[in-house]
Amino acid sequence: MNTWTIAKKELNSYFRSPIAYGVMAFFALIAGYFFYVAVVYFVRRGIESSMMGQSFPMDVNEFVIRPVFSNISVIGLFLIPMITMRLFAEEKRTGTIELLLTSPVSDMSIILGKWLGGMMLYGAMLLLSAFSMALLFAYGQPDWHPIVIGYLGLLLQGGALLALGTFVSNCTKNQIVAGVAGFAVALLLWVIDWVSSFETSITAKVLSYLSVLQHFDSFSKGVLDTKDIVYYVSVIFVGLFLTARSMESLRWRA
Amino acid sequence: MIKVEGLTKRYARKVAVDNISFEVQKGQIVGFLGPNGAGKTTTMRVLTCFLPPTSGTANVAGFDVQDQPMEVKRRIGYLPETPPLYPEMEVHEYLEFVGRIKGVLANDLTRRVNEVAEKCAIADVRKTLIGKLSKGYKQRVGLAQAIIHNPDVLILDEPTAGLDPHQIIETRELIKGLAGEHTIILSTHILPEVEQVCERVIIIAKGKLVATDTVANLTSRLRGAETVAVEVLAADAASVQRSLEQVAGVSRVIAGAHRDEKLHFTVESLEGRHIRPGLAKAVVDAGWQLNELHAVGLSLEEIFLQLTASPDEHKEAAPVEPVAAPAMGSDAQ
Ligand SMILES: Nc1ncnc2c1ncn2[C@@H]1O[C@H](COP(=O)(O)OP(=O)(O)OP(=O)(O)O)[C@@H](O)[C@H]1O
Ligand SMILES: [Mg+2]
Numbered sequence: 001m002n003t004w005t006i007a008k009k010e011l012n013s014y015f016r017s018p019i020a021y022g023v024m025a026f027f028a029l030i031a032g033y034f035f036y037v038a039v040v041y042f043v044r045r046g047i048e049s050s051m052m053g054q055s056f057p058m059d060v061n062e063f064v065i066r067p068v069f070s071n072i073s074v075i076g077l078f079l080i081p082m083i084t085m086r087l088f089a090e091e092k093r094t095g096t097i098e099l100l101l102t103s104p105v106s107d108m109s110i111i112l113g114k115w116l117g118g119m120m121l122y123g124a125m126l127l128l129s130a131f132s133m134a135l136l137f138a139y140g141q142p143d144w145h146p147i148v149i150g151y152l153g154l155l156l157q158g159g160a161l162l163a164l165g166t167f168v169s170n171c172t173k174n175q176i177v178a179g180v181a182g183f184a185v186a187l188l189l190w191v192i193d194w195v196s197s198f199e200t201s202i203t204a205k206v207l208s209y210l211s212v213l214q215h216f217d218s219f220s221k222g223v224l225d226t227k228d229i230v231y232y233v234s235v236i237f238v239g240l241f242l243t244a245r246s247m248e249s250l251r252w253r254a
Numbered sequence: 255m256i257k258v259e260g261l262t263k264r265y266a267r268k269v270a271v272d273n274i275s276f277e278v279q280k281g282q283i284v285g286f287l288g289p290n291g292a293g294k295t296t297t298m299r300v301l302t303c304f305l306p307p308t309s310g311t312a313n314v315a316g317f318d319v320q321d322q323p324m325e326v327k328r329r330i331g332y333l334p335e336t337p338p339l340y341p342e343m344e345v346h347e348y349l350e351f352v353g354r355i356k357g358v359l360a361n362d363l364t365r366r367v368n369e370v371a372e373k374c375a376i377a378d379v380r381k382t383l384i385g386k387l388s389k390g391y392k393q394r395v396g397l398a399q400a401i402i403h404n405p406d407v408l409i410l411d412e413p414t415a416g417l418d419p420h421q422i423i424e425t426r427e428l429i430k431g432l433a434g435e436h437t438i439i440l441s442t443h444i445l446p447e448v449e450q451v452c453e454r455v456i457i458i459a460k461g462k463l464v465a466t467d468t469v470a471n472l473t474s475r476l477r478g479a480e481t482v483a484v485e486v487l488a489a490d491a492a493s494v495q496r497s498l499e500q501v502a503g504v505s506r507v508i509a510g511a512h513r514d515e516k517l518h519f520t521v522e523s524l525e526g527r528h529i530r531p532g533l534a535k536a537v538v539d540a541g542w543q544l545n546e547l548h549a550v551g552l553s554l555e556e557i558f559l560q561l562t563a564s565p566d567e568h569k570e571a572a573p574v575e576p577v578a579a580p581a582m583g584s585d586a587q
Contacts, residue, residue, distance in 0.1 A: 005354045009340075016342040099338035099399070102302040103355040104327040251306060 010117025034071040060142040069150040069220040081182030084165025146222025153219020156232035163239025260310035270296040272461040285448035286441040294441040331405035337396025341385025356403035374398040390421040410440040487543035503527030
């Protein structure tokens with residue numbers, strides 16, 4: 001109940017500041033561009049292969065949807081820190097955190113509310129890409145299962161990054177610091193598995209397991225893999241748990 | 255209603271509040287007085303469950319701030335030093351939001367918002383963005399959010415800070431009007447405010463309690479020295495000053511800004527002396543025109559300065575009997 005009140009408040013303030021519009025416009029632009037490139041590439045290959053007399057498998061899912069999902073998941077790394085940076089940092093700077101923390105609302109409701117607010121903006125952002133997906137149905141017959149799974153994966157991955165970003169935002173009073181640090185965390189979790197391309201040790205495997213994007217692969221292929229779902233859900237829990245701890249410790253150190 | 259015992263709050267390396275105890279009865283308005291950095295805000299933050307105490311206990315409406323913070327929070331309305339406002343919200347949206355998280359029932363919400371908007375005189379700006387309000391209106395919105403859930407206890411941290419004199423008076427009236435239903439603690443630097451609004455004062459300095467008493471008692475403690483401002487219409491400043499100095503009970507006369515023939519003096523009495531009649535007589539007898547004569551230096555202000563200016567001297571004093579009883583029976587002429 002309180003969680004929902006706070007989530008609505010967050011979503012509301014996103015849309016009254018330039019953040020929501022900036023994030024969504026940027027996303028629409030980039031995602032639209034990726035979509036356009038993927039479609040053009042797909043059509044070219046189709047024409048080329050038919051000219052050469054080969055029968056090119058016209059698999060929209062494989063050649064358009066999958067790369068578009070992968071690209072969107074990378075864009076998320078850049079945009080999510082912008083969504084999370086103000087969540088707590090701004091309240092701490094202006095002192096409104098004092099209102100929240102002296103209200104009969106549990107820490108967890110506040111944290112969940114903020115995370116959910118971020119999720120809703122992120123969801124609204126993803127909705128923009130759904131228009132281009134819908135376009136595919138107008139001109140072809142793609143399989144819709146992988147699309148649903150792809151979006152589920154994006155939501156899970158976004159949720160995980162949002163949870164981590166919420167934690168980072170709780171560690172500082174400065175939005176910009178929160179944004180940059182959040183981005184650093186996201187970036188680290190992306191590149192961390194690059195070692196696995198030339199290393200095969202246990203460490204490399206562990207690092208690779210920690211990578212956010214690596215777990216998105218199965219979703220972009222339209223495959224539901226429990227292992228990856230578990231990964232994202234655990235990151236969400238860890239992020240929110242860390243936020244709760246940092247809130248407690250801040251109170252004691254204050 | 256509020257009971258604080260041996261409260262200590264230590265920040266990383268600084269003791270902000272040091273072993274403070276006091277009690278506030280139901281329905282009272284108590285002034286929390288102290289110089290900058292005294293620990294007023296810190297104490298209030300402990301009472302509102304924003305910060306946990308390092309040691310000692312604080313009890314609000316029968317609930318301990320550490321054991322049952324939710325119960326305490328439900329019963330407290332809090333206006334922090336900077337009103338906790340979201341500039342991007344409209345006033346009524348903000349009040350509805352605060353009402354919801356403070357636990358006002360959905361059915362009552364609109365009614366409560368209207369009530370507090372009426373009470374705090376912000377009904378006319380209900381649809382305005384908070385970010386566009388003037389400082390005074392923001393303060394009123396801050397006050398409105400503190401009372402939205404009709405709390406038993408109101409904690410107001412410098413509610414009149416930064417307002418113009420007109421708005422200070424309005425805010426004080428507003429607070430006085432709230433007194434009946436709520437127990438109120440308000441912190442301030444402004445001494446007349448305490449005298450006008452509060453029944454009791456708690457004075458702290460450098461984290462220590464220096465006095466807690468009724469306003470009347472504290473004021474009467476200092477019937478000590480009196481400071482009087484005098485304006486005389488006369489040509490010769492030096493001779494006016496000389497004759498003022500000769501009035502019985504005057505300890506010193508300070509010449510202020512003289513403008514043409516209007517001479518200004520500040521006259522201080524010896525402890526326990528009532529000098530105003532003597533001053534008036536001296537001026538009139540000499541044939542000068544007495545334009546003005548009034549007591550300045552509010553009594554409480556002097557107590558406050560005495561208690562807080564040099565804490566070292568008072569450190570050993572027991573909290574409730576801090577001043578070494580200045581001149582008893584001082585009203586005698
Ligand atoms: N978050 C903090 N971390 C460390 N020290 C702090 C913190 N907040 C306050 N202090 C210190 O604790 C002391 C008491 O501060 P507090 O804000 O309670 O004073 P105050 O009486 O409210 O002063 P003012 O009249 O200026 O508002 C000050 O010396 C201050 O420097
Ligand atoms: Mg203060």
